[in-house]
Amino acid sequence: MAGETNEDVKAMSFEQALDALEKIVDDLERGDVPLDQSIRIYERGEALKAHCDRLLKAAEDKVEKIRLSRDGKPVGTEPLDAD
Template structure:
Protein backbone atom coordinates (compact mmCIF):
# COMPACT_ATOMS: atom_id res chain seq x y z
CA UNK A 1 0.00 0.00 0.00
CA UNK A 2 2.79 2.49 0.80
CA UNK A 3 4.95 1.58 -2.21
CA UNK A 4 2.74 3.62 -4.50
CA UNK A 5 2.79 6.52 -2.03
CA UNK A 6 6.57 6.88 -2.35
CA UNK A 7 6.15 7.71 -6.04
CA UNK A 8 3.55 10.44 -5.44
CA UNK A 9 4.40 14.10 -5.69
CA UNK A 10 3.71 16.25 -2.65
CA UNK A 11 0.70 17.80 -4.37
CA UNK A 12 -0.82 14.46 -5.39
CA UNK A 13 -0.31 13.00 -1.92
CA UNK A 14 -1.85 16.06 -0.29
CA UNK A 15 -4.86 15.95 -2.61
CA UNK A 16 -5.47 12.29 -1.80
CA UNK A 17 -5.00 12.94 1.92
CA UNK A 18 -7.55 15.77 1.81
CA UNK A 19 -10.02 13.48 0.03
CA UNK A 20 -9.57 10.79 2.68
CA UNK A 21 -10.01 13.28 5.52
CA UNK A 22 -13.24 14.65 4.00
CA UNK A 23 -14.58 11.13 3.51
CA UNK A 24 -13.71 10.11 7.06
CA UNK A 25 -15.27 13.27 8.47
CA UNK A 26 -18.39 12.64 6.41
CA UNK A 27 -18.75 9.11 7.74
CA UNK A 28 -18.83 7.70 4.22
CA UNK A 29 -16.91 4.51 5.05
CA UNK A 30 -17.81 1.30 6.81
CA UNK A 31 -15.59 0.55 9.82
CA UNK A 32 -13.04 -1.62 8.03
CA UNK A 33 -12.82 0.83 5.12
CA UNK A 34 -12.40 3.69 7.60
CA UNK A 35 -9.51 1.92 9.30
CA UNK A 36 -7.81 1.16 5.98
CA UNK A 37 -8.33 4.75 4.82
CA UNK A 38 -6.99 6.09 8.11
CA UNK A 39 -3.86 3.94 7.72
CA UNK A 40 -3.34 5.21 4.18
CA UNK A 41 -3.94 8.75 5.35
CA UNK A 42 -1.26 8.36 8.02
CA UNK A 43 1.19 7.09 5.39
CA UNK A 44 0.30 9.98 3.08
CA UNK A 45 0.81 12.47 5.92
CA UNK A 46 4.25 11.03 6.66
CA UNK A 47 5.13 11.18 2.95
CA UNK A 48 4.06 14.83 2.77
CA UNK A 49 6.10 15.67 5.87
CA UNK A 50 9.17 14.01 4.34
CA UNK A 51 8.71 15.91 1.09
CA UNK A 52 8.42 19.17 3.03
CA UNK A 53 11.60 18.41 5.01
CA UNK A 54 13.44 17.68 1.77
CA UNK A 55 12.23 20.94 0.23
CA UNK A 56 13.16 22.89 3.35
CA UNK A 57 16.68 21.43 3.30
CA UNK A 58 17.06 22.43 -0.34
CA UNK A 59 15.87 25.97 0.35
CA UNK A 60 18.17 26.30 3.36
CA UNK A 61 21.06 25.11 1.20
CA UNK A 62 20.67 28.17 -1.01
CA UNK A 63 22.88 30.93 0.33
CA UNK A 64 23.28 34.50 -0.75
CA UNK A 65 26.80 35.56 -1.65
CA UNK A 66 28.23 38.95 -0.73
CA UNK A 67 27.57 40.23 -4.25
CA UNK A 68 23.89 39.35 -3.94
CA UNK A 69 23.99 36.33 -6.22
CA UNK A 70 22.69 33.00 -5.00
CA UNK A 71 24.67 29.84 -4.58
CA UNK A 72 23.77 26.38 -3.36
CA UNK A 73 25.61 24.71 -0.49
CA UNK A 74 26.51 21.05 -0.84
CA UNK A 75 24.05 19.07 1.31
CA UNK A 76 26.55 16.26 1.97
Protein backbone atom coordinates in the same frame (compact mmCIF):
# COMPACT_ATOMS: atom_id res chain seq x y z
CA MET B 1 -9.31 2.58 -2.39
CA ALA B 2 -9.69 -1.11 -3.03
CA GLY B 3 -6.50 -2.83 -4.08
CA GLU B 4 -4.30 0.13 -3.18
CA THR B 5 -1.37 -0.41 -0.89
CA ASN B 6 0.67 2.19 0.86
CA GLU B 7 3.67 1.26 -1.31
CA ASP B 8 2.36 3.48 -4.12
CA VAL B 9 2.57 6.48 -1.80
CA LYS B 10 6.37 6.59 -2.19
CA ALA B 11 6.02 7.34 -5.90
CA MET B 12 3.58 10.23 -5.41
CA SER B 13 4.47 13.86 -5.77
CA PHE B 14 3.71 16.15 -2.86
CA GLU B 15 0.63 17.47 -4.64
CA GLN B 16 -0.69 13.98 -5.43
CA ALA B 17 -0.19 12.84 -1.84
CA LEU B 18 -1.84 15.97 -0.46
CA ASP B 19 -4.85 15.54 -2.77
CA ALA B 20 -5.21 11.90 -1.69
CA LEU B 21 -4.91 12.91 1.96
CA GLU B 22 -7.58 15.58 1.56
CA LYS B 23 -9.93 13.02 0.00
CA ILE B 24 -9.37 10.68 2.93
CA VAL B 25 -10.14 13.47 5.39
CA ASP B 26 -13.33 14.29 3.48
CA ASP B 27 -14.38 10.62 3.46
CA LEU B 28 -13.74 10.20 7.18
CA GLU B 29 -15.46 13.48 8.09
CA ARG B 30 -18.53 12.48 6.09
CA GLY B 31 -18.90 9.54 8.47
CA ASP B 32 -20.58 7.12 6.08
CA VAL B 33 -17.58 4.84 5.59
CA PRO B 34 -17.77 1.38 7.19
CA LEU B 35 -15.48 0.86 10.18
CA ASP B 36 -13.07 -1.58 8.52
CA GLN B 37 -12.67 0.71 5.53
CA SER B 38 -12.24 3.70 7.85
CA ILE B 39 -9.34 1.95 9.54
CA ARG B 40 -7.72 1.13 6.19
CA ILE B 41 -8.03 4.64 4.82
CA TYR B 42 -6.88 6.14 8.13
CA GLU B 43 -3.72 4.03 7.90
CA ARG B 44 -3.26 5.17 4.31
CA GLY B 45 -3.71 8.74 5.49
CA GLU B 46 -0.91 8.25 8.01
CA ALA B 47 1.37 7.01 5.23
CA LEU B 48 0.42 9.96 3.03
CA LYS B 49 1.07 12.44 5.84
CA ALA B 50 4.47 10.92 6.58
CA HIS B 51 5.33 11.08 2.87
CA CYS B 52 4.28 14.74 2.67
CA ASP B 53 6.35 15.50 5.78
CA ARG B 54 9.42 13.85 4.21
CA LEU B 55 8.97 15.75 0.95
CA LEU B 56 8.54 19.05 2.78
CA LYS B 57 11.63 18.43 4.89
CA ALA B 58 13.65 17.64 1.76
CA ALA B 59 12.41 20.84 0.12
CA GLU B 60 13.25 22.89 3.22
CA ASP B 61 16.75 21.44 3.25
CA LYS B 62 17.24 22.66 -0.32
CA VAL B 63 16.07 26.21 0.32
CA GLU B 64 18.92 28.55 1.05
CA LYS B 65 19.18 32.22 1.80
CA ILE B 66 21.57 34.34 -0.24
CA ARG B 67 24.09 36.20 1.90
CA LEU B 68 24.96 39.73 0.83
CA SER B 69 28.10 41.72 1.49
CA ARG B 70 27.96 45.19 3.05
CA ASP B 71 27.67 46.68 -0.42
CA GLY B 72 24.73 44.41 -1.29
CA LYS B 73 26.52 41.93 -3.54
CA PRO B 74 25.89 38.19 -3.20
CA VAL B 75 28.73 36.44 -1.35
CA GLY B 76 27.31 32.99 -0.79
CA THR B 77 24.42 31.11 0.71
CA GLU B 78 23.40 29.77 4.10
CA PRO B 79 20.50 27.68 5.37
CA LEU B 80 17.28 29.66 5.38
CA ASP B 81 16.74 29.38 9.14
CA ALA B 82 20.32 30.15 10.19
CA ASP B 83 19.39 33.48 11.82
